[in-house]
Amino acid sequence: MTSVFIITGFLDSGKTDFINYTITQPYFQAREKTLLLVCEEGEKEYDPRVLERTRTIMEVIDDEDDFNAKHLAELEKKYRPGRVVIEFNGMWLLKDKKLPWNWKVEQQIAMINGATFESYFTNMKSLIAEQIRGSELIIMNRCDGLDEKIASYKRNIKALNQQADIIFENKDGEMNVTLEEDLPYDLSKDPIVLDDTGYGIWYLDALDNMERYRGRTIEYTGMVLHPPGFPKGYFVPGRMAMTCCAEDIAFLGYACKYDKEEELKNRQYLKVRAKVDIEYFEDYGKEGPVLKAISIEPCGKPGNEVISFT
Numbered sequence: 362m363t364s365v366f367i368i369t370g371f372l373d374s375g376k377t378d379f380i381n382y383t384i385t386q387p388y389f390q391a392r393e394k395t396l397l398l399v400c401e402e403g404e405k406e407y408d409p410r411v412l413e414r415t416r417t418i419m420e421v422i423d424d425e426d427d428f429n430a431k432h433l434a435e436l437e438k439k440y441r442p443g444r445v446v447i448e449f450n451g452m453w454l455l456k457d458k459k460l461p462w463n464w465k466v467e468q469q470i471a472m473i474n475g476a477t478f479e480s481y482f483t484n485m486k487s488l489i490a491e492q493i494r495g496s497e498l499i500i501m502n503r504c505d506g507l508d509e510k511i512a513s514y515k516r517n518i519k520a521l522n523q524q525a526d527i528i529f530e531n532k533d534g535e536m537n538v539t540l541e542e543d544l545p546y547d548l549s550k551d552p553i554v555l556d557d558t559g560y561g562i563w564y565l566d567a568l569d570n571m572e573r574y575r576g577r578t579i580e581y582t583g584m585v586l587h588p589p590g591f592p593k594g595y596f597v598p599g600r601m602a603m604t605c606c607a608e609d610i611a612f613l614g615y616a617c618k619y620d621k622e623e624e625l626k627n628r629q630y631l632k633v634r635a636k637v638d639i640e641y642f643e644d645y646g647k648e649g650p651v652l653k654a655i656s657i658e659p660c661g662k663p664g665n666e667v668i669s670f671t
């Protein structure tokens with residue numbers, strides 16, 4: 362199998378700079394040749410001397426119709442690379458493209474220009490949402506002067522891809538993003554009461570800042586879900602959330618330990634008061650928030666059954 366690395370993003374998002382940097386790093390060196398497929402040419406160019414030194418062969422694919430499995434296989438046959446790096450055109454839909462059968466995507470990285478993110482997210486949400494959903498790493502650069510907006514940007518990204526690592530960069534390098542001062546609920550309260558907006562933000566923030574909530578008591582309205590194969594004594598009290606558009610709705614919630622969970626019906630609404638613990642949970646496959654029920658009371662449907670992050 363041929364290893365493939367896909368770097369996606371809109372024009373002027375920093376894809377070329379990122380690839381230029383990466384191919385020169387010791388951890389990315391290899392004996393085999395690297396085939397670099399450039400699907401759009403911006404202001405930045407690749408230095409021929411760097412390409413030669415790193416045994417990188419560049420091919421430009423300007424025409425979207427040429428980005429097909431047959432043509433890509435022909436390029437592989439021509440150059441016989443050990444791996445392929447693709448600078449993908451952010452205006453193309455990657456989900457519509459087919460790679461040769463023997464190409465294995467090792468990593469997809471989304472590059473985002475922080476200065477233009479709000480505009481793209483408003484006007485081209487479906488395109489940028491696809492880039493974010495399919496990527497294991499998301500790098501938002503050029504974040505200078507955006508300190509007050511970074512928190513909401515991070516929430517928007519996490520709503521689309523909860524598992525991705527997100528890096529924010531300014532001219533000084535990686536930024537340390539702390540959301541506590543922007544949270545719409547008071548962390549000093551006991552319990553922490555979450556309304557519709559608060560629940561969605563708490564759910565996302567707990568992914569990144571688990572220690573912030575360890576041992577804390579929360580209270581919110583949640584809907585019952587019994588996931589197939591879940592261990593006895595556990596269920597998920599969560600909420601339906603619109604992460605991008607009306608066609609893109611997901612159920613968001615964490616496991617909750619409750620000794621009477623078998624009495625609860627799927628889609629039943631509850632007023633949940635629970636203590637947050639951080640522990641390994643098999644269905645997560647890693648350590649994460651696990652709720653320990655203090656009180657569970659049936660309640661009516663909330664005014665908005667589907668919450669939104671936008």
